[in-house]
Amino acid sequence: MRPVSRLGASVVALAAMLAPLPGLACSISLPASGTLRNSMSNTVLGSQVNGNTPATVTMVLPLLSGVTITVDPPTLAVSPGGYNATLETREVAYSVANVGIFPGRNQAYTTGSTSFSTGLLGAVALSMTVHNRVNNPNGFAPGTYTTRTIVTCHP
Amino acid sequence: MRVLVVATTVCLLAGIVPASAQSVNLDFTGTVIPGCTLSASDGGTLGLDYSTGTTLGSEEAGGDAAHVTILSIGANTLTVGAPTRTGQAAGYVATGEAIQVRYTGATGLSSINVAYTSSQTTNPITTIAASVLTVHNRITNPNGFPNGNYSTRTVVTCAP
Numbered sequence: 454m455r456p457v458s459r460l461g462a463s464v465v466a467l468a469a470m471l472a473p474l475p476g477l478a479c480s481i482s483l484p485a486s487g488t489l490r491n492s493m494s495n496t497v498l499g500s501q502v503n504g505n506t507p508a509t510v511t512m513v514l515p516l517l518s519g520v521t522i523t524v525d526p527p528t529l530a531v532s533p534g535g536y537n538a539t540l541e542t543r544e545v546a547y548s549v550a551n552v553g554i555f556p557g558r559n560q561a562y563t564t565g566s567t568s569f570s571t572g573l574l575g576a577v578a579l580s581m582t583v584h585n586r587v588n589n590p591n592g593f594a595p596g597t598y599t600t601r602t603i604v605t606c607h608p
Numbered sequence: 609m610r611v612l613v614v615a616t617t618v619c620l621l622a623g624i625v626p627a628s629a630q631s632v633n634l635d636f637t638g639t640v641i642p643g644c645t646l647s648a649s650d651g652g653t654l655g656l657d658y659s660t661g662t663t664l665g666s667e668e669a670g671g672d673a674a675h676v677t678i679l680s681i682g683a684n685t686l687t688v689g690a691p692t693r694t695g696q697a698a699g700y701v702a703t704g705e706a707i708q709v710r711y712t713g714a715t716g717l718s719s720i721n722v723a724y725t726s727s728q729t730t731n732p733i734t735t736i737a738a739s740v741l742t743v744h745n746r747i748t749n750p751n752g753f754p755n756g757n758y759s760t761r762t763v764v765t766c767a768p
Contacts (some may be wrong), residue, residue, distance in 0.1 A: 483630045489638025494738045495679055500636055508634040530635070535682075535735065585636040592716065594738040595642035595682040605631040 479606035480513040499586025523568040525603040533596020541589040640680030644766035649676040665746025689763040697756020705749040715739035
């Protein structure tokens, strides 16, 4: 009975060291926010208009844990007075480079929520490049605008 | 006891622990600068009303309007100046002539529609996408128009 208990205790200790901790299931960091510019016709405000200034985010996945990553459509968090949002549409596009057996992911501009699974990977860091744009045939009143996209990593 | 130890071990090895989802807000910020620009303008053409011989204008046969594209961001004033005659045929008698302008807007300027006038006119405008203003000119003269070339000019400006 005593040898079995020692073996069990050893296995438990080993498992505790290898097992992912609850708070570290998927770690997200934000190296850089994006920048928006308006088009010559003033009907598009986006991070790929007259330049290329995306937001970037890095997700660190724990050992052998597949996760699902969800990217929500952008919201307009800040807009100036006098802005007429009646006809606006907000879109997000993103890309994730391939790492190991993960083939990468490219999402064209969409107004909807999208998600993808990474599959079971080794401990890797995935880098995501995200673009936002707002379309409005009424144009954009002068002032500061901020769009927000929420990226979620589900275990 | 053995069963409990083995079950705990399997769960830990399988990573069956209550891990939570992690989210981050990605913000994009930009500033739109106020201003007004005029672009893509093209001149018009004057045609003669051969039924009376007293009107030379862009809405007569053979005539064509001028166009200018206007982009306004914020509050601006669109001013259309009084037209002037900048060229005429030899022997032209200007006494009694009237030089007039008429213009209409499209898209963001669709509320603008000014009838023929000899005066400068102004229009307050706000934020619009690039929109076209169509401008007509005409000269009326009871003395008629000797053969030759004629030209008129209308100055369009947009400013805060």
